Amino acid sequence: MGKIKYRYNPKTCKYEPWYLRGKALQDQIAIFITLSLVLGGIFYFGYSKNFDSLDEQILKKKNLTLKVEWQILEERVQAAYAELNTLIDRDDKNYRVILDSSPLSPEIRQSGVGGSEKFNTEDIKDYPSVMSGYANLEKLKHTVDVEVQSYKELNSILKERVSMWASRPAIQPINNKQLERLHMSYGSRFHPIFKRYMDHKGLDFAADNGTPVYATGDGKVIMVYFSASYGNVIYLEHGHGYETRYAHLSRFAVKEGDVIKRGHVIGYVGSTGNSVSAHLHYEVLFQGSHVNPINFFQRDLNNKEYERLIEAGSIDAKVLD
Numbered sequence: 290m291g292k293i294k295y296r297y298n299p300k301t302c303k304y305e306p307w308y309l310r311g312k313a314l315q316d317q318i319a320i321f322i323t324l325s326l327v328l329g330g331i332f333y334f335g336y337s338k339n340f341d342s343l344d345e346q347i348l349k350k351k352n353l354t355l356k357v358e359w360q361i362l363e364e365r366v367q368a369a370y371a372e373l374n375t376l377i378d379r380d381d382k383n384y385r386v387i388l389d390s391s392p393l394s395p396e397i398r399q400s401g402v403g404g405s406e407k408f409n410t411e412d413i414k415d416y417p418s419v420m421s422g423y424a425n426l427e428k429l430k431h432t433v434d435v436e437v438q439s440y441k442e443l444n445s446i447l448k449e450r451v452s453m454w455a456s457r458p459a460i461q462p463i464n465n466k467q468l469e470r471l472h473m474s475y476g477s478r479f480h481p482i483f484k485r486y487m488d489h490k491g492l493d494f495a496a497d498n499g500t501p502v503y504a505t506g507d508g509k510v511i512m513v514y515f516s517a518s519y520g521n522v523i524y525l526e527h528g529h530g531y532e533t534r535y536a537h538l539s540r541f542a543v544k545e546g547d548v549i550k551r552g553h554v555i556g557y558v559g560s561t562g563n564s565v566s567a568h569l570h571y572e573v574l575f576q577g578s579h580v581n582p583i584n585f586f587q588r589d590l591n592n593k594e595y596e597r598l599i600e601a602g603s604i605d606a607k608v609l610d
């Protein structure tokens with residue numbers, strides 16, 4: 290039960306129980322509601338001024354996280370740039386120099402930088418840090434694309450060069466470590482059988498019958514046959530314009546169509562055809578024309594040995610074919 294209020298009644302000179310009724314009750318309720326609203330308003334105003342709403346607190350937290358993540362992203366972009374610049378440097382200053390290829394021009398590296406059409410920069414134009422971050426990323430992406438293309442190009446140049454180096458007739462066709470086997474130089478000389486001056490379009494290596502003869506570069510056997518002048522002869526096709534011929538062999542170690550590597554034994558020294566004693570007659574052709582094979586032997590000789598070989602080849606020794 291509620292507390293009972295008493296009021297003094299002057300008529301009866303007594304305190305009597307008093308109950309709120311009618312207008313008094315209405316006035317009391319109105320005052321209570323008004324006071325509650327005023328106090329509630331004051332509290333709400335004070336609270337909202339000094340404390341964020343829950344939504345605002347969540348948004349602020351998210352915003353802070355995004356700022357930190359953005360910072361990390363910017364740092365990663367810078368780190369990626371540093372790595373990429375190292376690759377570009379190696380590309381221009383090492384790989385292209387080794388492969389005898391020109392560095393990419395700055396115009397090619399710059400072309401196409403300027404933004405993607407897929408992304409509407411209107412949406413972010415009011416946020417300079419986002420705009421600059423976006424521009425940095427676009428530039429990075431373009432630079433990576435150009436560099437990937439450049440490395441692909443380098444790879445194909447390298448493959449071509451490796452194949453060319455392997456095909457080049459770069460070693461001597463028989464074991465000639467002592468450099469004593471080269472007998473006849475390239476050019477005009479008196480032919481011992483035809484008794485007249487004739488062009489000698491190869492080099493002669495004097496060696497015992499049966500001495501192994503090596504392919505001087507990677508290639509394919511295109512002809513293996515006997516000719517009256519060359520005797521048993523092998524023609525090798527090396528690609529890149531090179532062809533070699535090995536004549537007066539005693540026997541063959543390959544057949545037509547065989548694919549061979551530099552250093553493979555393809556036959557053995559003999560004295561078949563127009564030959565006065567056992568030797569190998571060796572020719573090199575470039576794009577269909579004879580060239581002096583001695584120009585290709587640097588690979589298995591040092592400078593001194595090479596000089597000695599040229600000297601040995603220039604001495605007019607006994608003519609063999």
Ligand SMILES: [Zn+2]
Pocket residue numbers: 473489491492493569570571609610
């Ligand atoms: Zn010869």
